[in-house]
Amino acid sequence: MKKIIILGGGIAGVEAAIFLRKYKFDVELISDRDYLYIYPISIWIPTKEKRFEDVIIPIEELAKAHGFKFTKGKVKKINKDSFHLEDETIRNDFDYLVIATGQIKKKHKGIEYTYSICSNPEETLRYSEKLDEIINKGKGILAFGFGGNPQAPESVRGGPVFELLFNVDYYLRKKGIRDNFELVFFAPMPRPGERLGEKALKMMDMMFKRLNIKSITGKKIEEFVLDGIIFEDGSKQNADLICFVPAGDGHPAVKEGDLPKTEAGFIKIDKYNQVEGTQNIYAIGDVASIEGPSWKAKQGHLAEVMARNVAFNIALKEGLEKGEPKSYVEHINIMCLMDMGNGGGLAYRDDKRAMLIPLPIIGHWMKKGWGIYYKLSKLGKIPRLPGM
Ligand SMILES: Cc1cc2nc3c(=O)[nH]c(=O)nc-3n(C[C@H](O)[C@H](O)[C@H](O)COP(=O)(O)OP(=O)(O)OC[C@H]3O[C@@H](n4cnc5c(N)ncnc54)[C@H](O)[C@@H]3O)c2cc1C
The missing domain is CATH 3.50.50.60 (FAD/NAD(P)-binding domain)
Structure with missing residues (x-):
């Protein structure tokens, strides 16, 4: 079975690991934190509605639930043929590399x-x-x-x-x-x-x-x-x-290496998330430069779509799927359930419309509910809803 290494255990990297494992690939996820941090629900830590432990998922638990290997390590430099870890190890033992290290500030x-x-x-x-x-x-x-x-x-x-x-x-x-x-x-x-x-x-x-x-x-x-x-x-x-x-600014390990990148240091990809000029390297989530309208934004839900697409696109290359490669471009929209403490508003924008639906009281509980769903479904404890 082909070996796939994923760099970064955030929203994008973990989703890619879960979906690549569905095709039984040999998956190793390398990340500098041993937990997935669920940023969207971390906004409630300062106001004590959530504790730190509530907004994380230990990656070992995810690895166990889905059968991938987790290695804790910090990536220092990513090149077209290899990547360097902080402990000076150079790794090139992969058939495919999926980069999901996010952005810095x-x-x-x-x-x-x-x-x-x-x-x-x-x-x-x-x-x-x-x-x-x-x-x-x-x-x-x-x-x-x-x-x-x-x-x-x-x-x-x-x-x-x-x-x-x-x-x-x-x-x-x-x-x-x-x-x-x-x-x-x-x-x-x-x-x-x-x-x-x-x-x-x-x-x-x-x-x-x-x-x-x-x-x-x-x-x-x-x-x-x-x-x-x-x-x-x-x-x-x-x-x-x-x-x-x-x-956000481009990731230092990307800036250090020889992958094609924008002036700001984000990885240049095609619409199938394949890194420009490479055959077996993909970039997903905040680390990648995205195409689209002037109002486009990097969001968690887009990072997840990219991750699922990459799993499909690699499976397609390996003859495990049929059809056309999947593109992230048609999924560019803004979907933001903005919490206000005692309610919220759902802001949605795509090519055709921009709307805001006020959700007093219920908006707050919908976002809280999403947090619980996210945690349980990633750990495989409840079934996933289509597209989420
Ligand atoms: C406070 C907050 C609230 C948000 N709310 C929403 C929301 O409501 N809805 C929404 O859609 N989006 C939201 N977002 C955006 C969303 O969280 C991001 O788009 C999403 O996290 C991107 O996923 P990612 O995996 O690309 O990056 P990240 O989630 O940042 O994950 C990157 C991972 O890479 C690891 N890593 C980084 N550097 C290295 C390295 N050198 N070596 C090894 N590992 C490394 C990190 O530890 C991390 O695990 C929010 C973001 C924030 C910050």
Whole structure:
């Protein structure tokens, strides 16, 4: 049986391992964390609705459930014919390589004064502790923002920042102390969240006014300092705690190696996720550069479609499937169940429409339900729903 190595045990890598195992390939997954971190439900760690243990799945458990091998290791460099691990091992013992190492965050001046909920899971825990500290002080200014990447706008991650902001607002209201805190949103683009469509923008604006959240948009960030944010026009927003999510940047192991990549360091693939100029290397999820309309975004559900397609496309090459190779391009849409603590809204965008369906109360429980479904179905404890 052909040997397939997957690099990265996140949403894309684990889905690829599960689906490649359905064809009985010999699958080894290599990742630097021994757990899958379910980012979409990690937004509730700071507001204590979820504990760290609730938002992870140990990869060994997944490996056991699906029969793949897990190796803990950090990839340093990925080339067309091999990859290098941190312990200096060079591996080329694969028939196919699937790269799913995700993206890293762009660096900003003074980033050490901020906390991101979209990077290493430990950082979300640090943010959570700091939030407790400030709540215990009884008052403060809490800032929430995200940055841009003109070289790869699809790698901007704003949704989780809005979700955290609304959840913290609700958390403080539940404690009856919201009036003691100033909540500030900031982003360098004039219309942050624009790619979700006009309706979503209007709703966000309405929510900010209703919840008394100050908004600073369209001002580039010069630097972060210990007690605030300095903007390019020299103005300063004071803050006791800054949650800042920089836009995504290409993975260092990709930048180090000789795979074809964009200026921003994302792997160039064709619509079947095959890396340009290679025969047996595929890239899936956030690590890959994607084609599509200007509003396109890198999301978990697209990462999963890519993973399932790659399993099918490799099986097709090996004569285990019939038909045409599967493309990710027609699956580009935005589907975002944005949580607001006590409800949510379903934002959907594709080529033809952009809509926002408000889901008071139920939206929150739908997202919670998805988290439980995700965990149980990945471990094979409940059947999977088609396409999910
Ligand atoms: C807070 C948050 C909320 C989100 N909410 C949603 C949502 O509601 N809906 C949605 O569709 N999408 C959401 N997303 C986006 C979604 O989580 C990502 O698109 C998805 O995780 C991408 O999957 P991936 O496997 O490509 O990358 P990741 O999930 O980031 O996985 C990458 C994996 O590679 C491993 N890795 C990294 N570097 C190395 C290395 N050098 N060596 C070995 N292993 C390595 C990491 O440990 C990790 O396991 C959210 C993202 C965040 C951050």
